[in-house]
Amino acid sequence: MTATRTLRIAMNGVTGRMGYRQHLVRSILPIRDAGGVLLPDGTRLQVEPVLVGRDGARLAELAARHDVAEWTTDRDGIIADPATDVVFDASMTSLRVKTLTKALQAGKHVYTEKPTAETLADAVELARLGAQAGVTVGVVHDKLYLPGLVKLRRLVDEGFFGRILSLRGEFGYWVFEGDVQPAQRPSWNYRRADGGSMSTDMYPHWSYVLEGIVGRVTSVTTQTATHVPTRWDERGEPYAATADDAAYGIFTLTTPAGDPVVAQINSSWAVRVHRDELVEFQVDGSHGSAVAGLFGCVVQPRSVTPKAVWNPDLPATEPFRDQWLPVPDNGELENGFKAQWQEFLRDVAAGRPHRYDLLSAARGVQLAELGLRSSAQGRRLDVPEIVL
Template sequence: MATTRLGLIMHGVTGRMGMNQHLIRSIVAIRDQGGVPLANGDRAMPDPILIGRNAEKMEALAKAHGIARWGTNLDEALANPGDSVFFDAGTTQMRPALLAQAIRAGKHVYCEKPIATNLNDAVEVCRLAQQAGIKHGAVQDKLFLPGLRKLDMLRRAGFFGRILSVRIEFGYWVFEGDLQPMQRPSWNYRAEDGGGIILDMVCHWRYVLDNLFGEVKSVSCLGATHIPTRWDESGKPYEATADDAAYATFELDGGDGGTIVAQVNSSWCTRVRRDDLVTFHVDGTHGSAVAGLTECRSQSRVNTPKPVWNPDVKQNLPFFEQWQDVPDTQAYDNGFKLQWEHFIRHVVENAPYRWTLPEGAKGVQLVEAALQSWKERRWVDVPGLTL
């Protein structure tokens, strides 16, 4: 068995997602397991260099996780022919320029979502990658969640019959920062810094809806900035200029001329009384299911109870107990790590890969349609994306 080294430039990994999910739980975990298994029995071993502006942070992060290489000069890193992949988890506003720089340097690119703050920039990056002939990918982590993988198994097994509707409830209360410390960075709530829940979450909903239920055809969206004042990392109040909640309805292509209706609420201003921080409720003619991050519960047509509406009598049906768990039939690895392994195989052995930059651009397209719908207070069609 041979081991192939894969030089990897990792940019923007001092942030929460970049450090925890991509560096520690993905690349470090892959290195600890001896690399990524390849089809011929060999392995691919990522050899990362951490790049960022703060040398002290870079050095400390690299030492903490046994990584030999770090630096602050991106141009120098991109000029190294021994590193063939560039990854970015920095700010969305900087991402298109960074990706373009890496592509022009001949690197394969992989990045967090959104791949840009607007569709024009997203499309330009996609075209640049296609013209350069490099391999490319965008993070679509929720497709790898155990709960959604179980939901997808039900769909592929025909459990739902004809899918009628989907309801997604996402969010939790993000502390304003005055009474309790905030648990999300302040830039999330400043539009001028690339914040906003529509930009952040609608990209996710695009690939979830497209891949699991039906291609998005149109959207009606209402955004809101419910909390007008928040407190930043230094304890100073600031004006929240970005949307912190979005209430959207999507029409999906259900096949054979049918339509699936998806209702999606995304909010950082809601207190949780549901199974998980995000729940996906699917109703079909033959069965229904509700999935969270890890769990999934189903109710088939023949096991559906018969509730009777009577507002004069206290409800005594145990609705939550009338669903059956979809069991864990396999070990579920970290979703970010799984997609990293897919991308590494794609780069090293040309394995099939479908979570590309154009798929990321579709998410940005839906963001723009949702924002247009909110601004113009109307339904907006989502045409096929031509690159």
């Protein structure tokens, strides 16, 4: 009979969209229903979720729907409970520092969404506490586990690009104002006082994507904008949008080999999509180029790159998109959130650090702060290394 070990996971914030859909329904429940995570020694690591939040009625309904035995509104109690092994947090960013601090002080393994804090000082203090706690700590870096970026990273590792020259990213879509058609995002996203901001939302993602694919960010230049000044909230009431709904960033990177790379990423909730996916990245190198979304990835090696000729007097007739080659999956690629959960759980079982820790999250908060400061000051800012 296969030996099984069970981890009791307090899942805080599962009534929210991300906590519910990606972490509970598409990650932990499938892992549970499959009998847990298979470990290298042949044993299985089973998971036992406990739903945590402030709305007891909602928690009870979710627990009944998904056959989860436990739920609680007593966050501090479940963290202090000796039977709790892991504390996961996907609640509001403004509450995260307190939750994670209590969990680390209680000696619990921690897995968390980002940003980990509203300020760099708090994020660094959390990283310091996590490094000293003697537990496994992980931060959700889901995009690096999605098929498109897995393929892009594979190309980097195999030397496909030669010397990497640049990266360009486009992210965003039109978020309706809420007056005629309901908005797809909550109203707090557009109020600075409530923690809203395109920069603070997406720059923590771009920090780990750039670092995970190409290299560490060494400087940032950003122009933010609030393109839509008035929006309508969930009650149909108009309100002033005080947070940036777009951020246009230029980053300098340094690869592990020491090569400089220029990256440009546009992020906007006031743009209409004319691309294959809601986010795409193009990496150009001396030996080839690639374009990756969250799922697909295509390449154009130097040896088969057509010679483009500019002629403003005649319309282009070349099928530019047809000149790229798809990168195969070459294996089964699971939901990115589930894949990282499995890696984190294996790290917990082995008693080793997770590769994406609270320090990596602090660098994301740092980049967001510097991006906003760059826009306010109208200048390029260096990104100093964080030393705990």
